[in-house]
Amino acid sequence: MQNDRPAVRLWIDGVGCWLISRSQRLTVGSMQPASSAIRSGGEASSSEHIGIFSDLRSRHASFSREDGSFILEPRGRVRIGNVDRNSAMPLSNEAAIQLGDEVVMKYCLPSPLSGSARLTLESGHRFANSLNGIILLEKTCLLGAGSQSHIVCKNWQRDIVIFERANNLFCKVSSRESSTENGSGEQQEAPQVLECRPGEILSGEDWSFHVEAIDLPAV
Amino acid sequence: MSSSRIANGHPSSRRAERASKNMKFTFAPESRPLEGYTIKRAIYRGGFGEVYYALSDAGREVALKLLQHNSDVELRGVQQCLNLSHPNLVTIFDVRQDGDGDHWIIMEYIAGETLDATLRRQSSGMPVESVRSWLRGLTDGMAYLHSRGLVHRDLKPANMFMENGVVKIGDVGLSKFIAPSRHSAQTQSVGTVHYMAPEVAKGRYGREVDIYAIGIILYEMLTGKLPFDGESTGEILMKHLSEPPDLSPLPPRLQPVIEMALRKDPKERFSRVEALQRAFEEAVLGVSPPKSTEEVPAAPGHARVPDRDGKQDAGFVQLPEGRPSAKKGQKGCATSCGPAPGWMKGVAFGGLGLLVMGTVFGWDLSFPMVVSILFTSGLITYSRSKKANRKTKLNQARRAAAVNVSAPQPPPQNLRRSWGTTGDLLGSMFLTVPIAAMLITCLAALKPSLLGGASSLSDIDPANLGLFASMTILSSWALITIPFSVLRAPEHRFRSISRYHYGLAGLFVGVVAYLIEQYLMVSDLGTPSRAIFSRLGDQSLFIDGVPSWIGFMAFFATLFSFANWQEMSSPRRKDRFSISSVVGVGFVAWLTTTVFAFPTQFGLALAVIIACVTQLSSPFDDWRSKQKSRKVA
Incomplete structure (x- = not known):
């Protein structure tokens, strides 16, 4: 059986590299040996694994979806709010999750209109695969300059919404009002929807990103 | 519509990509302008070119910078830095040229x-x-x-x-x-x-x-x-x-x-x-910047406490007072004690003054002496505990807070004249001579016994007078010259002068004093004090009515080390002449004679006159008045 909702990596000019994860469960931990990797095009796995360059257990914690929210399942030492967590627990917005002794990960729900969550590392550690952060996609993901964007793209003049339809990813470029040359009136551009197929580069006047399929190890 | 899609951005289509009017950056992801490196995304566009995040074929992250102007100046500059290696500099790995003749800098990628x-x-x-x-x-x-x-x-x-x-x-x-x-x-x-x-x-x-x-x-x-x-x-x-x-x-x-x-x-x-x-x-x-170098008397500082997100709270937490530049009118702490209530200082200095007077004029002041010593000990203990307290608070505040000072005073406008010129120094040294002569004359007329036990002005031994005068002038010269030479460079004026500098100068002055004593054949400087040490090793501190070479060195080194001379010779001291500083020097001299055998009256009088001459002859920049004038203006 093939994984019909593979993760993709967005290489966004001037911003960074972000993972859009759609799997039911995402595991984080130390880097896994290459031999344990299973190509996403192969047999479907129960969980995707994201490595962190750190001294953690190989599967230190998992994030799983449940009724539109995300549950953290500790497997190694996990602390939230200076309290050790040993059992599965739902995550709240802005939770600072300490993995092991040093790694601090921030869980954030930036937009009240979207259930998608953002995971970033706050302790100076780095994700593998050149990732700056992870989006746990729940229907929609907002890219733009505003603080409510899942991926903050500070110099963009318009927002882009990435959404899932029939297991495929699409992006919708928001409309923008622009003055005509003589300033006598305003014209409205209609929003445009593009499919985010791996290997494609999508770009606008001041934005550009490359969609890339990523082979994540399965655990 | 401005959005577009470029399918499969392969290196072969680079020219097309460059020409694409919608692309913000010249090279698209997956381009390979240089053999061995694949561009993954653009990072930014700067004045000197575009910078891309790229991976080498082996997986190494690098930043590729495309030099767009390709001027010889830029290339030469980059080449000069190719072999620089320092943890705080972004490393440049190489400079390469692509197929179009454009130059690229391959550098360390910084994720921070x-x-x-x-x-x-x-x-x-x-x-x-x-x-x-x-x-x-x-x-x-x-x-x-x-x-x-x-x-x-x-x-x-x-x-x-x-x-x-x-x-x-x-x-x-x-x-x-x-x-x-x-x-x-x-x-x-x-x-x-x-x-x-x-x-x-x-x-x-x-x-x-x-x-x-x-x-x-x-x-x-x-x-x-x-x-x-x-x-x-x-x-x-x-x-x-x-x-x-x-x-x-x-x-x-x-x-x-x-x-x-x-x-x-x-x-x-x-x-x-x-x-x-x-x-x-x-x-x-606040690592002992001497008060003399403080430019602005300032309101107490305030620290803002960052909240959980690192943002700064609107509320202010006052930083502990007492930092050298943070409290208006506070005494410098280069070598003196920390802050103490004014009345405590007043009583202490009053007691000390009485003690010095009593010693000079031969009064019986056993009781005031005991009280003064006890009070001074208390004052020092109080100041030290307060200083330690302040340090603890400061550390706590530093850990938790960012310093942001409210109500700052207008900045000094004329900071250049910090320690004057060589001409100023020579002028001060020249001025030392008449001032010393005048003060010594007054002293000899009022209390000739201080100059070696003479009962009247006519009985004063010229050798004693010569030794006293030469030591006064030489000491003042040394004390004026030290800050001038150590703090002359503008960037050094925030320093406090180490006691070792003064101690070394004291040793030197002690040696010269002994040589002058030998030269003038001084025979009697008065009764030596009943001190803790009358000998150091095998050397006696006092021989045949006069201090030995080691006695002079011990006296001057101690006197120079423990009195706050920097505060008396700095051009930016608070007042041109400070009585309390003179009293402080007298007290240090008296303490010195209780530790090392030395003629008490001679030593006390010498120290006090040196303090007066140093203050009166060293340059003084009345910056407070100037600042007030500026404020008024």
């Missing part, structure tokens, strides 16, 4: 945040502890660069990164050689106008250009604002050239440091970046 991004997050200024961290890394990197004869020329927050606590300075490839003399090898205007030193407009690039830029960056980090800003480049440049920076938003004790870094004349700035950092550290930590 730029200072620019940090400043955007903390728009009201960064905590001082963060500023110190940035400055440390910046200093180390720039000192290394300067030591290799290079200047950066384009220091700015966007070029500075913090990765895992390590500061990295980027764009060192734009550095150029420091011209050996007049810094005028290049007339091309480079760098960012907000951080551009005034002399750059004339095509001069010394290391002072970088020091100026660091001054601007420090200002921005501390306040969140630029010192010189404007609507246009021309306006900003004009402000750099002619307008003094508004230092009022800065913490008062940091104002002199930033002011000096931002001098219009590069010769008046810190000559080295390390000196700037040292002055900054001393100003922040």
Whole structure:
């Protein structure tokens, strides 16, 4: 059986590299040996694994979806709010999750209109695969300059919404009002929807990103 | 519609990609302009070219910089930096040329945040502890660069990164050689106008250009604002050239440091970046910057406590008072005690004065002596405990807070005249002679017994008088010369002079005193004190009515080490003449004679006269009055 909702990596000019994860469960931990990797095009796995360059257990914690929210399942030492967590627990917005002794990960729900969550590392550690952060996609993901964007793209003049339809990813470029040359009136551009197929580069006047399929190890 | 899709951005379509009008950057992801490297995304576009994040075929992360102007100057600058290696500088791996003849710099990729991004997050200024961290890394990197004869020329927050606590300075490839003399090898205007030193407009690039830029960056980090800003480049440049920076938003004790870094004349700035950092550290930590070098009496500082997100709270937490520059009118702490209530000081100094008078005039003051000693001990204990308390509070505040000082006083406008010129020094030394003569004459007329036990003016032994006068003049010369020579360089004026300097000078003066005593054949200087030490090793401190060579050395070294001479000879002391300082010196002299055998009356009188002569003859810059005048103006 093939994984019909593979993760993709967005290489966004001037911003960074972000993972859009759609799997039911995402595991984080130390880097896994290459031999344990299973190509996403192969047999479907129960969980995707994201490595962190750190001294953690190989599967230190998992994030799983449940009724539109995300549950953290500790497997190694996990602390939230200076309290050790040993059992599965739902995550709240802005939770600072300490993995092991040093790694601090921030869980954030930036937009009240979207259930998608953002995971970033706050302790100076780095994700593998050149990732700056992870989006746990729940229907929609907002890219733009505003603080409510899942991926903050500070110099963009318009927002882009990435959404899932029939297991495929699409992006919708928001409309923008622009003055005509003589300033006598305003014209409205209609929003445009593009499919985010791996290997494609999508770009606008001041934005550009490359969609890339990523082979994540399965655990 | 402006959006577009480029399918499968392969390297072969690079020309097409370059031509694509919708692409912000020249090269698209997956391009391979250089053999062995695949561009994954663009990072930014700067004045000197575009920068891309790329992976080598082996998986190494690098930043590829496309030099768009390809001028020889840029290439030469980059090549000079190819073999530089320092943890605080972004490493340049190589310079390569692509198939189109464009030059690329292959550099270390830094994942950390730029200072620019940090400043955007903390728009009201960064905590001082963060500023110190940035400055440390910046200093180390720039000192290394300067030591290799290079200047950066384009220091700015966007070029500075913090990765895992390590500061990295980027764009060192734009550095150029420091011209050996007049810094005028290049007339091309480079760098960012907000951080551009005034002399750059004339095509001069010394290391002072970088020091100026660091001054601007420090200002921005501390306040969140630029010192010189404007609507246009021309306006900003004009402000750099002619307008003094508004230092009022800065913490008062940091104002002199930033002011000096931002001098219009590069010769008046810190000559080295390390000196700037040292002055900054001393100003922040209050590591005994002598009161005499304080430029501004300031209101107490305040610290803002960052909240959970690192943002600064609107509420202020007052920093513990007592830092040398943070309390108005506070005594300097270079060598004296910490703050104590005024009445305690008054009683203590009164008691000491009484004690000295009693010793001089032969009164029986056993009871006042005991009271004075007890009270002084109490005062010292109190001051020390308060000082320790203050230190603890300061550390706590530093840990939790960022320093941001409210109600700052206007900055000093004339900081250049700190320690005067050689002419000032010679003038002071010359002035010492008549002042000493006048005071010694008064002393001899009022109390001749102090000069070796004579009962009247006519009985004074000329040898004793000569020894007294020569020692007064020589000591005053030494005490005036020490701060002049140690703190003469503008960047050193925040230093406090070590007691060792004074101790060494005291040893020297002691040796000379002994030689003069031998030369003048002094036979009697009075009864030696009943001291703890009458001998040091096998050497007696007092032989045949006069101190031995070691007796003189012990007396002068102790007297010079433990009295606060810097406060009496600094041009920027609070008052031209301080009675309390004289009393303090008298007390130290008396204590010295209780430890080392020495003629008590002679020693006390000598110390007091030296203190008076030193204060009256050393240069005095009445900056407080000037500042008041400026305020009124």
